[in-house]
């Protein structure tokens with residue numbers, strides 16, 4: 298990695314005073330990247346692009362949106378019917394939320410499978426967990442903005458979660474609302490936060506990438522890069538692969554935008570908010586269903602709230618719960634099986650979250666919730682003590698090309 | 709100036725601790741200042757004077773027949789007003805205290821037994837329970853039923869079954885004459 302030479306005089310002038318072009322060249326072009334990535338490594342860059350799409354569509358939506366209880370619902374309808382391309386902006390934004398969560402959840406489970414949370418990437422992982430938490434807050438407040446029935450009742454139920462806090466519960470909820478129920482002050486502040494948080498996310502993503510670029514990417518083998526023979530420069534190899542992935546994602550995303558814009562939504566959100574009538578079957582957006590199932594699995598109000606927040610916060614300490622030195626599940630025969638059981642468990646929780654809390658669904662929800670915590674608190678530490686990992690390959694290049702040496706010459 | 713700089717560079721004993729102390733004291737004062745300056749911002753999110761001012765509602769009860777319910781709005785919240793039948797009053801009074809999740813006598817929840825006036829919000833997560841309209845499900849205790857997570861309330865609005873921790877709240881109200889109340 299030598300210092301790049303700039304031909305353009307202006308670029309050279311700027312770079313001499315502030316080496317921004319050199320920095321970008323090092324981090325995005327030369328950047329040595331393990332040569333054995335599979336497609337699961339596409340989802341990080343996809344998440345970043347979706348964040349940009351959300352910010353751009355959001356800013357333009359905000360130009361036509363009115364955060365007032367008497368006009369919010371109508372202003373969103375007007376965006377869709379009367380504003381030029383308003384329908385496109387809104388459906389890109391609305392479905393973009395779901396796409397964002399699909400991409401980020403895959404990205405997260407990729408990390409779980411390949412042990413990307415282990416040393417020296419713990420901080421990178423923790424920043425990722427913070428990102429997902431801020432994303433959830435952003436999406437929740439965004440969902441309130443169109444002021445439909447689901448918006449209103451989601452806001453009511455979720456803010457009421459804080460009433461479970463001992464002693465200060467009621468005061469906190471009144472403070473969150475700015476009144477005695479979810480009302481205009483609540484809508485106004487949610488809009489303000491919904492505008493702010495994506496930029497906080499942007500800053501967190503920057504820190505996440507900074508931490509990433511210190512120890513560089515993990516890879517499907519989970520072993521460390523031993524030298525230049527194990528890497529290829531990010532550009533053009535991975536820029537082109539990421540672009541290809543983006544094309545595939547856009548086909549998937551735009552299919553919903555153009556042909557099924559309300560696929561992820563709830564019909565009740567096309568009824569204007571009515572503070573005096575709760576819809577008979579309230580459900581959160583699909584990406585919150587597993588947490589909702591955990592909330593309802595615990596028969597105690599405070600306990601349910603603690604378990605729900607705990608289910609995501611537990612990821613913060615995962616690097617210290619898993620004591621195995623081997624990262625990739627490819628070499629961890631027992632962990633690999635339990636990983637897939639966890640995936641199934643999360644889908645079960647999601648399914649239960651959409652069902653009414655009665656009869657057999659309660660029992661299944663409780664078992665799935667118990668298993669979720671068991672996985673992290675008991676199974677993971679146990680496996681890392683008893684499991685005998687398979688032998689690790691000597692290096693990335695010996696594993697992916699039969700003769701590592703030949704490739705060494707080629708690069 | 710040069711003198712102090714040399715001392716600091718040599719990191720010799722007493723001077724260093726004096727500087728450390730000054731640094732820590734400055735930081736502490738700064739931190740307290742920032743914390744105090746946060747308060748106006750935090751408090752600006754609490755209910756404002758105009759929201760607090762909208763705090764009382766008058767209701768004329770004369771048109772509500774026995775067995776009927778109406779819902780009025782007070783501070784943006786629904787208030788359930790039920791003209792209870794003698795049977796409802798009797799079952800509410802007869803419920804054994806040991807069976808109650810949040811024990812409270814029916815007589816402590818009403819000013820006049822035939823008028824049950826309470827905030828119609830489920831104490832679990834804030835949904836509006838069903839049971840005000842004819843034909844609504846009224847739960848296992850013939851009062852109100854919250855469809856969100858299945859809480860059952862009795863004819864006194866007390867929680868009897870389900871995840872809600874408390875009875876539906878009674879707002880402050882008074883009878884201004886035989887058939888009119890002022891809530892708040």
Ligand code: HEM
Pocket residue numbers: 348351352353354355356357358359362373387390391393394397432435436437439440441442443491492494495496498
């Ligand atoms: C992290 C990125 C973001 C996420 C996950 C997100 C999520 C959401 C969601 C789920 C909705 C509800 C869509 C609906 O049901 O109609 C929404 C609405 C909205 N968002 Fe965002 N958003 C993001 C960024 C932004 C930004 C940066 C702005 C800029 C101001 C913005 C402005 C709006 C507006 C004005 C609405 C209301 C219009 C509508 O409902 O379509 N959003 N957002």
Ligand code: FES
Pocket residue numbers: 830831832833834835854855856857858859870871872
């Ligand atoms: S809000 Fe009524 S049972 Fe949960």
